[in-house]
Amino acid sequence: MSADRLRDASMLDLFRLELDTQAQIISNGLLALERAPSADLLEACMRAAHSIKGAARIVGLQAGVDVVHVMEDCLVAAQQGQLELGPQRIDQLLRGVDLLLRIGATAPDQDAWQTGPGREQINAFLHGLQRSLSEPDAAQTVAPTTMDGASNTGDSRPIGGDRMLRVTAAHLNRLLSLSGESLVESHRLASFNAALLRLKRLQHNTAHSLSLLQQTLQDSAPEAARLDVLRTLRQQFAQSQDMLAQQLAELESFERRHSSLSQRLYDQALACRMRPFTDRVRGYARTVRDLGRALGKQVRLDISGEATQVDRDILEQLDAPLVHLLRNALDHGIELPQQRLAAGKSEAGTIRLSARHNAGLLQIDVSDDGNGIDLEQLRRAIIQRGLVDQATAARLSDAELLNFLLLPGFSMRATVTEISGRGVGLDVVHNMLKQMRGTIQIFNQPGHGMHFQLQLPLTLSVVRCLLVEIGGEPYALPLASVNRTLALEQEQIALLEGRQHFSFENRQIGLVSSCQILQKSEAAAADRSIPVVLIGSHAQTYGLRVDRLLGEHMLVLQALDPRLGKIKDVAAAAVMENGAPVLILDVEDMLRSVEELIAHGQLDRVQHHSQPGSQPPQPGKRILVVDDSLTVRELERKLLSNRGYAVRVAVDGMDGWNALRSEQFDLVMTDVDMPRMDGIELVTLIKNSPQLKAIPVMIVSYKDRPEDRQRGLDAGADYYLAKASFHDDTLLQAVLDLIGEAQT
Known part of the structure; x- marks a missing residue:
C-alpha cells in the first residue's frame, strides 16, 4: 500500500464516513442482540464488520484490520452456535467499536497504534476478546416477550418484509362505516343519471316542437295552429329549465356531501397511521x-x-x-x-x-x-x-x-x-x-x-409540490426542497471553467439540465427566458432548468411498488386532480446525480435554442462498479476515471442489476458480500441473461480462499481479484486484459 494513498485526505474522509456508518450498525445490532438473539442481526453485524475490514485494508490501517478480524471471529462463533453473546462479550465488542473509531479518527498517523500505549490498548482488547471465546459468559441474555416488544415499537415487521401497523378496532369500525357511507353516496349517481336521461328526452321533444313550428310557418298554417305549437314549445322549454335547475342543485349538494365524506374518509385513514x-x-x-x-x-x-x-x-x-x-x-x-x-x-x-x-x-x-x-x-x-x-x-x-x-x-x-x-x-x-x-x-x-x-x-403522506414540465411530461418537486424559481435570459448565463453559471444574490450558481438528469430529450425553449428552479443547500445549490412551471399543488404520496427497488432520482408517485399520474422527484438524489456528472466530466450544457447538426461527444468505455463500501467504490472510481473510463457506481447487487437493465456497460466489477443481492447472485443473473451474458464480469472481494475464488468463477465471473492483494496496477491491468484501453 503506497504512502500517497494513505495521505489522500479525501479517501480517509470517505473511510471515516463509512466507519461511522458501519460502526453504528454494529453497535445497534449488538444492543438489539443483548435483548433478543437473532440470526438476521448477527448477519448485519458480520456484514458491517466485513466492510470495515475491507475499507481499512484499502487505506492501509492495519491496526483497524487486526481489531475487526478478532471481532469477526467472535461473531462467527456466535453464528455457528459455539458461544452465546452475553452482556460481557457484548461489552467487549462495543469496546472494539470504540477502539475502531479512535483508530479511524487518528488516521493517517498510525505509528501510535503500532507501538507504545496505542498498541498496548489493541493487544489488551485482542487478548480479552480471544480469551472470552473459550470462557463462558457470566451473564446470559434474556429475550423480551412478544408483548413487550410490541408495546415498545407499536408495529412489527414479518419475515416477508411487509410493513405492518397496529390499528385499534374503533378506528377500523369508523373506517368501515365511512366506506359504507361512500358506497351509499355512489348509488345516488344512478338516480341522477336517470334524471339527466329524462332531461335529454325533453330536449329532444323540444327540438321536435321547433321543427313543427318552422313547418307551420312555412306552410302558412292558421294562426291558432301556430299559437298551439308555440305554447307547447314554451312549456317544454320551461320544463327543461326547471329540470336543469333541479339537477344543478342536486349536483352541487352531491359535490358538498362527497367532498365532506372524502375528507372524513381520508382523516380516518390517516388516524390509523397515528401513534x-x-x-x-x-x-x-x-x-x-x-x-x-x-x-x-x-x-x-x-x-x-x-x-x-x-x-x-x-x-x-x-x-x-x-x-x-x-x-x-x-x-x-x-x-x-x-x-x-x-x-x-x-x-x-x-x-x-x-x-x-x-x-x-x-x-x-x-x-x-x-x-x-x-x-x-x-x-x-x-x-x-x-x-x-x-x-x-x-x-x-x-x-x-x-x-x-x-x-x-x-x-x-x-x-x-x-x-x-x-x-x-x-x-x-x-x-x-x-x-x-x-x-x-x-x-x-x-x-x-x-x-x-x-x-x-401532521403527516408526511401529503406534500405541497411545485409541478414542472420536463421533456414534455409533468413532474413534482417538493416545495420544502425548492429555494426559488427564476426566469433566466440567455445573456445571464456565463461559462466558468467550462460549466454554465449564473449570478444570484452575489453568488455563482451552476446551471444543470433536468432532462439530462432524468435522461430525457431536451426541447428548445419556446420563449427567450429559461425557467429555472433553485435546489440544494447554501453550500451545494444548483439551478435546475425545466421546460415549464405548472404551479403549486397539494399531492397525496403513493409509494412505488417495492419490486422496482430504488428508482434513481424518484422519491414517490401521486395522482393529480385530473386523475393523471405524476412522479415526485427525489431532490437529494438529483443533487447526488449532478455531483456524479460533474465528477465524471459528463455535465452537458443547457441549450437555449435547438442546434441541428450538432453531434454529442462519444463516451469512453463504460464500467459499472458494484460495492457496498463507500471507500472501495470511490477508490475504484478514481483509478478507472483517471485512465479515461466512464464509471457508474452502484451501492449493492440490486442497484447494480437495475443499472444493467437500463444502461449499457462494457465491464462489471462487483464485490461479493452485499445487502439485498450479493455479488454471486448478480454474476449469475448476468450470465443467465441472453442480453447481458457477453459483458465481462470481475469480482473484487476480500474473500481470498481457494473455495471462494472457485465459487465466483463457477458463477461465471471472468476474473477474480482479492482485496487483500489489491494494488492499483493489478486492478488496471485486469481491466485492460478484459476490455482494453478506454476510447475517447
Missing part, C-alpha cells in the same frame, strides 16, 4: 436521569402531551433530534446543584418536553430552567470564528444571533466532552427537521433557560 407521542419518549426520563447523574446534576424530565397523535413516519424520525436537544439541555443548560442554589433556584433542574397540535401542525417544545445562553458571549464567538464582522454582529437581533447555533460545526464549548462540544448537535437537529419539512425556533432567557420550538407537518 401516541409517548411511544417514542417513554424511555427518555430514565435516559435524562442517568446522564444527569453522570454529570453530577440532578435533573427531572416533565413530559406533557403524551397522548398527542403523531404520524408513524414522523415519530420514527423524531428520536435523534429530541435526544440531541435533551443532551444539550443537560450539558449546556442545567447548572450544577451548588450553582443553582447560589442563583436562588431549586437544587434539581427541570427539562420540559411537550407535544400538541397547533394550527394544522405538530408542535414540539423542549425547554429547561437552566442558565440560558449569554448573548454577548455568543456574539463574540461569532466574530472570533469569522462568520461576520464586528459591525454586522453589533446589528444582529437576539433571534438572528441564536440562529448561528444551527450552523455546522458551531459550538460555544472551548473543549470537547463525551456529550457535547463538537458543534454537530443543533446542526443535526436542523438538517433532520428540514428533511421532514419542519422548522425550528430558539428562544432564550438569560439566567432562566432556553426554549426550542419544533413545528412539523
